[in-house]
Amino acid sequence: MVGCSRLLLALFVLPAMAAAQEVRVFRGARIVPIDGPPIDDGVLVVRGRVIEALGARDAVAVPAGAEVVDVTGRTLIPGLVCSHSHIGAVAGADGSGPIQPEVRALDSIDPRDPGIQKAQAGGITTANVMPGSGHLLSGQTVYLKLRDGRTVDDLLIRTADGGIAGGLKMANGTNPQRDPPFAGTRGKAAALVRAQFHRAREYQRKVAAANGDPTKLPERSLGLEALVEVLEQKRVVHHHTHRADDILTVLRLREEFGFRCVLHHVSEGALVAAEIAAAGVPCSVIVIDSPGGKLEARNLSLETGAVLDRAGVLVGFHTDDGITDSRLFLRSGALAVRAGMDRDQALAALTLANARMLDLQDRIGSLAPGKDADFVVLSGDPFAVRTQVLQTWIEGSKVFDLDDPRDRLMAYGGYGASEGQAMSMCCFGQGGQ
């Protein structure tokens, strides 16, 4: 019996292993590794799911039996990492309360949502998919590899300890302000959050005091468990915040409770760049074509990325899809360059900087031996208006090809391209309508 099941296992596993060890060589492109200088006429060797080698044509040997893909004249960059997205019909907390840490985004994801394919068309290979900003704490976020999958499990990223990679979504400012039990003011919002973190500390102490004795353990709390992960710096807080004073409130709470966090949107980040830099907190910045649309975004600026970067802050950009379109994610970096940001830093802000914010910098975000083979084949300069995403590869598998009519429909749009696509935009229409 045992022998039989082992044989079955072998039958299932061996072909997969063989496929996983396929070797492909992408030759002739300008390779932009992000964590090293660009390589003209470069070679990228992919074995199975990982990058084996990269370098100049004459410096990297083509392994015997490798399939050679001619990408002459193309530009090859790491798969883009979006640190803040709402694709996949994601939903989190409901209207029953302002703080719901037990809610997981992963339990809502529709892997067939066209938004995921459109993100592939934009060159995005990893996304932090989050619940909205209508709560002080709207749930656990999930970091997804945008593999072609049938279930959300096919898209998950496993951490070294076998857990599911993700953060925790929080928000302040006007979006989570509502009638009780929600907070109606900023002071109340901060008080509710502080009280919740004190409960989590107490829970943490009780669990520690029980020392593994089940009779002494407190009643299990799914929500407080997630917050203890935050207190123990195992789970990063992704904090929506726009106005300068709200940004400082996040820094104050972080100081009090010692959690790790990423500031998201930071419309007025340039006004408190020194404080953000001193705290060493990364910023995931949104790039929007005009200021306003809501009171707290009245001072939104295209210069935010440039100002924060010069102040020494780790800067990434995000789509906030559907606020901006995942298919045009490169454009966010390009507009930041227009507004004065260094080009290399702007490209890193779409890749490696975001990977750092998700604690995934050892696996994704740059092209280096041993890293996941996640990359994008571009027709030209990443920041040129005519440049097309030609192909997107995740872990050695092609997930998008502009030459494929179905993929092209997703990339450009047309009849049926958005059928069934969920639109998740917090507070859309609350402003002025």
Add this chain to the structure above:
Amino acid sequence: MLASTFAVGFGLGWAGALLPQEPPPAAAPPARAFAVVAETVHTMAGPPIADGVVLVRDGRIERIGKAVDVAVPDGMPVWRAAVVTPGLIDAHATVGLSGVLNVRHDQDQLERSAAVQPELRALDAYHARDPLVAWLRSFGITTVHTGHAPGALVSGQTMVVKTHGRSADQDVVVPLAMVAVTLGDGGRAGDGKAPGTRAKAVAMLREELQRAREYAAKRAADAEAPVDLGREVMAQVLRKEVPLLVTAHRAHDLQAALRVAQEFDVRVVLDGAAEAYTMLPELQRAGVAVLPHPTMARTVGELKNGTMELPRLLLEAGVPFALQSGFESYVPKSRVVLFEAGVAIGHGLPADAALRALTADAARLCGIDARTGTLVAGKDADLALWDGDPFEYTTHCLGTVIDGIEYRDGPR
């Protein structure tokens, strides 16, 4: 370069936090005469001029040509750029009515008290000093066709205005440009009010045109007959003095618009038109102009079948079109038509067609081509100055000239 970009950011972007909400327009004192000199001048009235000069005097273009042919008089101030184009025209927006803050007191683009209100003038609602007007100008846009938004069957009038940011009365070019109509889901009144269906909406529109026809006859026969402000406007539509601007996205709604236009012999301009690519021959035959939805418009709801290739498809089918920023209810509160054109170019629209759509073609569509849209001696001195290809993401707009007044908003 970086320092000046940053300074501009503070001037327009951050000032709201530090200074009173509405800074005065950034107009330099108007020089009576000055020259604009550029490596390339796109006149849109002929081939581009290499090493070109535009002489501006008293608000008009005095002379334009190659530097070797057009001497800059001694002592005349000179403004230099890599590229000069006509000031860009946003062929449809709601800027000035849909304010930057998006709170009740600055949203005047849609009156919901009745389904049919053609008497609502854009002139009475346009807020020239809304920061978004100056924001658009900083990206080269010198003229905007703006007014009442989609969202009611007949939501009101539109106007054409220059982006000086002074006042509606000072800046207006065409006080009544079009009458805004919305068909399809966007035109439903909601709350059980009429129109509640597509068929009802079209019936109500036909009814309104019929009543206006009768009203016009009555007024023609009897000058003392009581004035009806709405029907006065619809009578202008029936006389083809003013087109209907019909916002519709689904193909069957676009077809309904053509049906009504034919029945009442009125002019229509189709706005949005996400599914226009399914009926290009009909549109071409009808000779109808289209304002395709912003290229980056979200493809949800009635735009679910939208494509970023629509401008290219219209061009190839010979359907006249111009580009627009449209209406946004959230963020971005105003799109920038320059950026929408850039993404259209990224999806196959040739750059020269894109520039025509933002200048000469938009001017024709808005009925202002005698004054602006091309760089020709005698026309309004409306220019945009650039440090490179206007459509590249990383190019900057250095500033604009509107009616001969310099706005040094850039580089942005």
